[in-house]
Amino acid sequence: MKTVSGFSKMNKTQKIAWLAEQLGPEASKLVTEMVSFWHPDEKTQKRFDEFSENTLTNFDLPFGIAPNFLVNGKIQSVPMVIEESSVVAAASLGAKFWLERGGFRATVVATKKIGQVHFQWQGEKAKLLSFFEDRKEEILTSVAALTTNMEKRGGGIVDFELVDCTDKIENYWQLKLQCETCDAMGANFINSILEEMAQTLKLKIMQDKRFTAPEREVHVIMCILSNYTPECVVECSVECPIEDLGSFPNDMTARQFAEKFATAVRIAEVDPNRAVTHNKGIMNGIDAVVLATGNDFRAVEACAHAYAARSGQYRSLSSVSLENDIFKFTLRIPLAVGTVGGLTSLHPLAKTSLAILNHPSAKELMEITAATGLAQNFSAVKSLVTTGIQRGHMKLHLLNIMNQLDATPEEIEQGKQFFTDKIVSFQAVRQFLNR
Ligand code: MEV
Numbered sequence: 001m002k003t004v005s006g007f008s009k010m011n012k013t014q015k016i017a018w019l020a021e022q023l024g025p026e027a028s029k030l031v032t033e034m035v036s037f038w039h040p041d042e043k044t045q046k047r048f049d050e051f052s053e054n055t056l057t058n059f060d061l062p063f064g065i066a067p068n069f070l071v072n073g074k075i076q077s078v079p080m081v082i083e084e085s086s087v088v089a090a091a092s093l094g095a096k097f098w099l100e101r102g103g104f105r106a107t108v109v110a111t112k113k114i115g116q117v118h119f120q121w122q123g124e125k126a127k128l129l130s131f132f133e134d135r136k137e138e139i140l141t142s143v144a145a146l147t148t149n150m151e152k153r154g155g156g157i158v159d160f161e162l163v164d165c166t167d168k169i170e171n172y173w174q175l176k177l178q179c180e181t182c183d184a185m186g187a188n189f190i191n192s193i194l195e196e197m198a199q200t201l202k203l204k205i206m207q208d209k210r211f212t213a214p215e216r217e218v219h220v221i222m223c224i225l226s227n228y229t230p231e232c233v234v235e236c237s238v239e240c241p242i243e244d245l246g247s248f249p250n251d252m253t254a255r256q257f258a259e260k261f262a263t264a265v266r267i268a269e270v271d272p273n274r275a276v277t278h279n280k281g282i283m284n285g286i287d288a289v290v291l292a293t294g295n296d297f298r299a300v301e302a303c304a305h306a307y308a309a310r311s312g313q314y315r316s317l318s319s320v321s322l323e324n325d326i327f328k329f330t331l332r333i334p335l336a337v338g339t340v341g342g343l344t345s346l347h348p349l350a351k352t353s354l355a356i357l358n359h360p361s362a363k364e365l366m367e368i369t370a371a372t373g374l375a376q377n378f379s380a381v382k383s384l385v386t387t388g389i390q391r392g393h394m395k396l397h398l399l400n401i402m403n404q405l406d407a408t409p410e411e412i413e414q415g416k417q418f419f420t421d422k423i424v425s426f427q428a429v430r431q432f433l434n435r
Contacts (some may be wrong), residue, residue: 008054016090029169033057044348051343063292063349065356066091071371078372079353080288083331085396087284087376090383097382098238104374106367112158113336113391115190117175117198121205123215125164128173131211132162135204139175142200143193150189155180157193171219175201178231178260183362185296185338187225192224212402227299228306229336234363236370237330238378245327248386258327260385261320265329268316278316278377279308282331285376289369293357294343294350303334318377331374335366394424401429 001022007015016034021029034057039045049055061081066088069076078095081087098104121128140160147156159178164171175197179190198220206216245254252260268278283301284294290297308317339362345431352359357368383389398419402412411433418432 012049012056015054019056029055047346051346061291064088066372066375068092068097068099069368069371069375070099071368072106073103074358076368077356077360078289078368079292079356080285080372081291082284082288084284085400087288089396090379091285091288091372092383094377094379094382095371097378098375101238101240101244104236104238104367104371106370108233108363108366109233109235109332110231111180111363111366113179113181113186113190113229114231115177115179115181115194115224115245116226117194117201118221119173119198119201119216119225120169120171120174120219120221121173121217122171123211125166127210129162129164131205131208135208136160138204139197139200143196146189146193146196148221149183150184153182155182170258171301181338181362183339184341185299185362187296187299188341191223191226194225194310197335198223227302227336229303229334230307230310231334232336232366233307233332233334234366234370235330235332236367236374237328238374239326239328242322242325250386253434256409257382257386258322261327261381262322262327264381264385265316265318265320265334269319270315272314275308275316278318278381279304279343281380282333282373282377284380285372286333286335286369286373289365289372290335290337292350292353293337293339293365294345294347295338295351296342299336303336307334315415316338318374329374331370331377331380333373337365337369338362339365391423395419398424398429402433405430405433407433 004018007018010018016031021028023030037060038056039048039058045058048058061083063079063081065077065079067077069078078091078397080091081086114411126377140157143157148427150156156179157177158180161176163176175194177190177193177197179193181185181189202218205211205218208216211231242258243254245257247254248257265278268275268422286300287297287302290300304317305314306312317333318329320330321328332426338344339354339360344354354365360368375428383391398415399412407415415429415432419428422428
């Protein structure tokens with residue numbers, strides 16, 4: 001590849017042509033391939049192009065639904081966008097299993113989000129603290145234009161403090177906000193407030209007579225929301241008498257299953273190696289819903305894992321109890337998602353996802369998303385402690401292997417028949433096709 005200048009100024013066709021030029025023999029395929037993934041409706045394609053920069057085409061991912069989710073008494077078909085085979089199947093199986101046992105109960109514990117103005121200031125600490133007490137209301141009033149609408153919807157700034165961080169970095173202070181952003185994810189709302197506040201802070205300190213000339217200088221490092229939202233948390237659980245868990249392969253009793261399942265989850269509580277994979281299973285479900293509804297999966301991921309490590313060790317996000325012969329499986333996870341604004345209102349399929357979920361509030365979306373994560377986790381651990389993961393997984397993976405080996409539709413059908421009672425492996429599929 002060569003370097004290029006002015007790439008962003010080229011139109012889409014020019015960008016593709018430039019890339020094709022670099023590719024040599026593969027170029028002819030590139031242009032047709034890129035164009036083949038454009039949306040047939042020009043207006044929709046333009047919208048996709050504008051989501052990001054230097055867009056050449058769209059990258060398709062499967063969009064499916066996991067039906068039969070009973071969440072807080074309502075049946076939902078949950079939209080999921082994910083490329084990994086068996087995830088939607090596992091979520092659907094988990095949903096069906098718990099549909100017959102009372103469904104998922106979810107509660108949003110809190111919905112506050114944090115924003116910080118990080119700044120450096122040098123001077124007599126007591127002066128800054130007293131300044132903040134005196135001027136706090138004025139600083140808040142200075143962002144009224146930005147908060148009025150959110151306040152009308154029941155949100156806004158719910159807490160505001162000055163934090164002394166000088167023990168961590170020399171002269172380092174924070175203005176720390178807690179915000180309620182209602183149905184919006186709230187990143188733009190919080191960031192705009194922070195930038196405005198930083199200006200007010202600078203100005204007010206500069207004008208305040210209690211400070212000496214060198215103390216009048218505030219060095220703002222940055223203004224940004226925190227994607228760590230331990231105060232924006234949902235708890236979701238399923239429960240039933242142990243004997244109602246049913247029967248399991250290899251004559252495993254319901255109690256044996258419950259105990260083995262509980263031990264598997266406890267292992268994820270004490271062993272970070274297992275905890276990461278265990279939580280990855282949860283995020284299989286969570287990310288798929290977050291993506292389908294046009295939310296920010298990077299923020300959700302970053303936060304979930306920080307939360308999983310809040311005790312100082314990375315642990316499972318879900319837990320099990322078997323008290324009084326009741327099997328109870330619970331997921332507690334921070335989920336900063338929105339149902340208005342951003343991609344949720346721009347991406348046609350994100351809008352459709354929200355319509356499929358009957359236009360949920362952000363809180364309801366948190367509950368449904370957590371239920372999907374828990375269902376996914378339940379099915380994964382259930383497979384692991386009973387049949388093992390590979391049997392079900394590789395059967396669903398069969399199609400991917402067949403496609404990778406360029407099998408014809410006829411061969412795929414024959415392969416499905418052939419492998420119904422056999423172990424699927426890449427080697428076995430290749431051998432089958434060679435035969
Ligand atoms: C695979 O995507 C997810 C699992 O590894 C989760 C788990 O081990 O619990 C099956």
